[in-house]
Amino acid sequence: MTDDYIRRTAITRLAVEEQQHQLLERTVTAWKRGCQVAVEKGWPRCSSKRALQSRAYDTIRDETGLGSQHAILATHQAAEAISACETRAENGRTVSKPEFSAPTVRYDSRTMTLFDDGTVSLATVESRVRCDLVLPDDQDGYQYQYLDADEWEVTESTLTIRDGEWYLHLGFRRSPPATEQAAAENGTVLGVDLGIEHLAVTSTGRFFAGRELEHRRAEVTKRHRRLQETGTRSAHRTLTRMRRRDRRRTKHDLHRVANGIVEEARDHSCTVIAFEDLTGITDRLPGAEMLHRWAFDQLVTYVEYKAESHGIRVCTVDPRNTSRRCSRTDCDHVAAANRPQRDRFHCQACGYEVHADYNAAKNIGLRAVRCGHTSSHRTGASQCALKSGTISPEEGFHPDSDERAETPVHG
Ligand SMILES: [Zn+2]
Incomplete structure (x- = not known):
């Protein structure tokens, strides 16, 4: 990526419950599969994110269970891998088709939300999971200089599993000072x-x-319920009119x-x-x-x-x-x-x-x-x-x- 941002990564372990663990594992499997599907569609020459996205998106959605944003991110990951191969080939080195075997999933601001209470919510192949970041108790952990500092924004991050423990590699960026x-x-x-x-x-x-706004919303809900219970055609018409108004x-x-x-x-x-x-x-x-x-x-x-x-x-x-x-x-x-x-x-x-x-x-x-x-x-x-x-x-x-x-x- 050619922009002027300064980038840093902060690594934190996640506290994951058994049910969340299973969902995340299924998401990792779907992610690897999604990236592979995209590579098959693009290899060896399609390294444009946009082009590969339109070529592979539907198949990824059909075959992997990844959500729409994760399907897009998977095509981008694949496009980057193909592009890296192109560069190596230009430098006269041998290349082979990328294989996605690492137990990771990429996240961005649409698929991941960090909350002020020290939790994070992550998109999976089903509903989102919300779990605690396991951060050092004393405020000296290096992670805090990014998490608590105003000038650092969260950007693309990677979830990974190692020895049965989940880790989040949080990507941060800031614009250069001065x-x-x-x-x-x-x-x-x-x-x-x-x-x-x-x-x-x-x-x-x-x-x-x-x-x-709040008050009106409550009022309307109450009247809607009453009219819905009546169930007549004229009640239905009144309801439609009220909704419009x-x-x-x-x-x-x-x-x-x-x-x-x-x-x-x-x-x-x-x-x-x-x-x-x-x-x-x-x-x-x-x-x-x-x-x-x-x-x-x-x-x-x-x-x-x-x-x-x-x-x-x-x-x-x-x-x-x-x-x-x-x-x-x-x-x-x-x-x-x-x-x-x-x-x-x-x-x-x-x-x-x-x-x-x-x-x-x-x-x-x-x-x-x-x-x-x-x-x-x-x-x-x-x-x-x-x-x-x-x-x-x-x-x-x-x-x-x-x-x-x-x-x-x-x-
Ligand atoms: Zn103060």
């Missing part, structure tokens, strides 16, 4: 946290209520919130709006349902196209630790105890106390800055917008000239 980021435009990020209690909270301290109202709400977010970004001269990556969000948020996942997806999409016409870009960041990290850049303390209640953030190191969603929104904005998500574009960002000023990882808080207090407003 130079081109410094040369980038002095842009500002608006961080946005999504949730149920508040649909969205910005790093500038604007809160968008989510309770109306409900969808319209929800979309209307989401448009209103999207407009508010873009407005907030413009008011604070932001060039980038950062959301957390939505993969696994229904697992991260207790009480979240498919409706929320749908609503979050819609909201981000609406913001994307509304922001575009104002020259504002939307990016997503890795959500790890955004709710447990102290958003004061001179503190940066990460601990589960920092969040004593769902809506309170209270830093155990520096005493900073603030609404938990607001703290998360600031962390999302800061992460977009630190990861330099935007550095290769003209709209590079080097600071995160707050209610009363901006904050940057290097220089900390910088107040606006009019010195407004850093108190969140509800809107």
Whole structure:
């Protein structure tokens, strides 16, 4: 891969239960088979990922039981193996068709989710399994410098079994520090946290209520159930009408919130709006349902196209630790105890106390800055917008000239 990222690997053992063990073993078998099927389709000349994917994907799905994303990853693994053979052949060395016998499976952000409670969920040939990472007890383990550090993002990783124990080789990447980021435009990020209690909270301290949506959802479900029990044709018609009206109202709400977010970004001269990556969000948020996942997806999409016409870009960041990290850049303390209640953030190191969603929104904005998500574009960002000023990882808080207090407003 030719990009500018710095890459590191952190290896951790997994605590796997018997049933999970069997599922993972079947996944390894399916993976090896999937890669082999792809090689048979491509050997010896097809080393383009895209071409091999379209050639082998259907057969892999039919014959191996791998999920769609794993089937794609298997074609990519095979294409890389064929490509490596081509290079060896060009250098005058003998090559033979690749055989996939290693007990491994490749994972990416769509097939694997790391959670803040030290667990990981992995796609298998059936349902996902969720197991504990077995990390060193003291916080000195080298893994923590990647797991807890804001600037490292999780990228492609490999699961493997050795002497009956499962290990995850977690791939991390970060953009190189300094130079081109410094040369980038002095842009500002608006961080946005999504949730149920508040649909969205910005790093500038604007809160968008989510309770109306919740309330309406509960009401509608109740009325639906009553009508469904009636079972008549007119009840069915009423039901259809209500569903349509409900969808319209929800979309209307989401448009209103999207407009508010873009407005907030413009008011604070932001060039980038950062959301957390939505993969696994229904697992991260207790009480979240498919409706929320749908609503979050819609909201981000609406913001994307509304922001575009104002020259504002939307990016997503890795959500790890955004709710447990102290958003004061001179503190940066990460601990589960920092969040004593769902809506309170209270830093155990520096005493900073603030609404938990607001703290998360600031962390999302800061992460977009630190990861330099935007550095290769003209709209590079080097600071995160707050209610009363901006904050940057290097220089900390910088107040606006009019010195407004850093108190969140509800809107
Ligand atoms: Zn702190």
